[in-house]
Amino acid sequence: MTDKKKEYLSVLGLLLAALLWGVSYPLTKVVEDCPTFYIVSIRFLVAAAALALIFHRHFRNFHKEILKYAFLLSFCITSMYIFGTIGIKYTTSVRASFFTCLSFVIIPILNLVIYKLKLNKTIVISVLICLAGMFLLSYTADMGTFSLNAGDLLCILAATAGALHIIFLDRVTKQENMEPILFTIFLMAFVALWSTLIALATGAFAYADTTPFQFGSIIALGLFCSAAAFLLQSICQKYVPSNRVGVIIAMEPASGCVISVFVLGEAMHWTGWLGALLVMVSLLYMEISASRSNA
Template sequence: MPNQNHKLSERTAAVGLMVAALFWGLSYPLTKYVEACPTFYIISLRFGIAALCLAIAFHRKFKLLNRDVIKYAFLLSFAVFLMFAFGIWGIKYTTSVRSSFFTTLSFLMIPVLNRVLFKIKISKIIVISALLCLVGVFLLCYAPGMGGLVINSGDLLCILAAVAGSFHIILVEKVSKNPRVDSSLFTVFLMGFISLWGTLIASITGDIHYSLTGSSQLIAIILMGVFCSAVSFCLQTHLEAFVSPDRVGVIFALEPASGCILSVILLGETMRFTGWLGAVIIMISILYMEFAAGKEASKQPETEDSKRKGSA
């Protein structure tokens, strides 16, 4: 029974993480829409809105506040801040479609970092899924008639965002298992610290005095704050404890797939057949990982039972 409950929890958590990835995918066309706004001004406003919404929603949980919540939120806020700073800066010099893919290259980095830092073995399922995702990214980058694989400055900035994002995913998985850290409160303070760093830098650069040119820009930033930040990070922090970080990395590859499709629909960006093929391959890699992992987990209880019978 415990194994079945755990399996159900892991599957439900995986679905919740997919929803988070879809919301993050929406952030790419929205960020591209407000690209005229200064980078740190966007971060300040977006995460300030997210922190306020979450603080109101979880105000009753503030009685659980302790030093660990504030400490870990403070430390992890730097990784998330760098991820968004590089990502928003990078999208100014590349398309929303390409940014959505490059920013999520973390699915390749996570298994390697886990192996190097924590000696966690990389499973065959994760290797196959990650390689399929890599093929999808390559198909997007490959531009016929432009010398093959073309990487511009915006793409490089998005890759730096992916590095910061991979550290964030790994560390959130560790923090989410700490019994002293309430996931909701942690997310409230994480959003607050990120907004604080954005506000401080925007104040130094003078960007804090920027005025939005229309209500549509404000609506876009509010949508990013509520759905692409508050809801998504809350889902990630609460559910990552039930799913291995390697699997989380591949699940979050849904982010670029949804990002490129929404960019085409909402912004009218064009994408070659190879780009669409890459998005399909990413979807296949995630379906393969979930199916293979579920099949492997279903065999586990039988193996344990057979061992008990053999020892008896």
């Protein structure tokens, strides 16, 4: 298989991962009454167990580097949940959803600062279009002023943690002898461990009102929105630069809002539909430009 075909398939794989994360929006709505880290703990325990069971033969490829990188990157994902969970308590849900989805803006900035990776014209234009789309997608009359409060800053830290995960994963997947499936199993296991410790410390497991439907939704979150989505990301990101990955992953909130409209019957203003369209336009522009430059 040629490198160009691998890149093309990887973009499709990352897009599928973003769509799976988008499914988490209506599923999370079903379990919104449950404590956050009760959900996160069970979700990632299910993800780790399912992947370990399905791909148990991959454990023969174990080496310490896989464990080390999974351990380190698990803090990025866990931090994203911690900052996001605390942040939403001190700001509106609309502002929280906007600021926690800004990873696609933060990624090229961090790449420039950490790795001196210069921004090209295509990435800048794609990010700006995507930013406009995300603003329209999140905007409501009660969004308030543009001044930042403590909750907004915490949500930006959540987005930064997500951005760091994508940036560091870009380097990890290119390591020699890196087994993406085994890496994802340990990554899910470490996130499950940290989340379970937080759930125990906060008394989240004392919650006993979970209905069978809610518990089934958490299982679905683990199987599809964690196990499948993160596995696709670990496999596919090797062939797509992290700056492009950020814009692709921005399809998550856009698809999540659209799916919620059709599945949950939620209403979305015309500005939201326009915002979702702009996010898709930014992705198409970036990928068409990338295809032309590789031609």
